[in-house]
Amino acid sequence: xxxxxxxxxxxKENSISAVASLIGASDFWWDVTKxxxxxxxxxxxxxxxxxxxxxxxxxxPWPRLNFMAPxxxxxxNGLTDPYIDITSVRRFAEExxxxxxxxxxxxxxxxxxxxxxxxxxxxxGVEEWFTRFLKKSRGFLV
Numbered sequence: 484x485x486x487x488x489x490x491x492x493x494x495k496e497n498s499i500s501a502v503a504s505l506i507g508a509s510d511f512w513w514d515v516t517k518x519x520x521x522x523x524x525x526x527x528x529x530x531x532x533x534x535x536x537x538x539x540x541x542x543x544p545w546p547r548l549n550f551m552a553p554x555x556x557x558x559x560n561g562l563t564d565p566y567i568d569i570t571s572v573r574r575f576a577e578e579x580x581x582x583x584x585x586x587x588x589x590x591x592x593x594x595x596x597x598x599x600x601x602x603x604x605x606x607x608g609v610e611e612w613f614t615r616f617l618k619k620s621r622g623f624l625v
């Protein structure tokens with residue numbers, strides 16, 4: 484769930500300047516229902532209780548993409564992940580690009596030919612990402 488939590492922090496926490504989401508969901512309703520946005524997903528959402536609907540809606544990053552930029556955002560997912568649909572992550576990566584048009588170097592999306600696992604390549608990518616975008620401020624990493 485760390486990759487998904489990173490997506491929440493990306494839109495919610497102003498003090499964070501760099502985020503890495505590895506093998507995480509970026510559209511929580513797609514992840515919960517296992518259905519793409521549309522009438523079938525809306526029908527499935529109605530079968531959940533009010534508390535579940537409020538909870539997922541309150542943390543879902545999808546309607547809050549405009550709050551992520553200009554944070555440095557690194558996203559890596561597996562092409563054959565049985566839990567996180569790569570189509571939903573691709574849709575996220577495509578849509579969020581418009582918020583990063585002024586600083587495209589602060590957005591990275593990678594797909595790897597793996598299932599639900601973090602690879603050494605992803606780890607190295609994150610190390611490089613944080614080395615590049617984290618800066619020291621008042622003795623704390625930001």
